Amino acid sequence: MSLPKRIVKETERLVADPAPGITASPHDDNMRYFDVTISGPGGSPFEGGVFKLELFLPEEYPMSPPKVRFLTKIYHPNIDKLGRICLDILKDKWSPALQIRTVLLSIQALLSSPNPDDPLAADVAKHYKEDLKGATQVSKDWTNKYAVETA
């Protein structure tokens, strides 16, 4: 199965020159399927956590966006219980000029700036709007519980 040159190039760069706090490595048996980790950004309630994600480049990529979801549980208003992510560039704001790298950087940025006005997890968004301090604490607790490797 031949892989489009664009995907080969993007993959090479991701591996050789990774963005800070982000790793992405393709599966040996499916070069369109990546294991991803994103470190929680400093100053966010996800700081100190390493979140696992999976990313898949569909047949139509780059005319269609990559598919991405979290595998690590996370308490965030724009990420649901199954790890699905509400982010415009993964949907109607996708452009073929974007790349895997830009998508992952945008997800990392989403961790720093939750947007409870465009929620995917309605209960988490409600919590964020009504009790920011309490909700942030739950996000921290979940980070410690699910996203911190214990030696």
Next chain:
Amino acid sequence: MAKVPRNFRLLEELEKGEKGIGDGSCSYGLEDGDDIMMSNWNGTIIGPGHTVHENRIYSLKIVCGETYPDSPPSVAFKSRVNLPFVDQTNGTVDPTKLPVLANWTRNNSIETILVEIRREMATFNNRKLPQPPEGSFF
């Protein structure tokens, strides 16, 4: 063609199932909305008309393993039903006796399994089989 990995395939199936498929005679969804690996599913079949199954609602349990959709899920009836491919002690569907499972390909899905089982209910040999009381479970 790009090979869609298990989890993204199951997410597609989930989204399709949530929207509702066809005429509503078959439906399915996750047993537990928190199940990040999306392994355990509930299925429902409404018995086909003009058969002994007419208007009966059958519940099934479908388990998608790590190798799904390269290998078929395991399927079992929760509702009691008398069909030649269903083990009468525990409701398990015998994959060797149901063509959609025996001749499994990646193009099949939870939906195609339910639709095929419903079609089996209406075949000449199965449509008049005596059935256990409605609403009983294995």
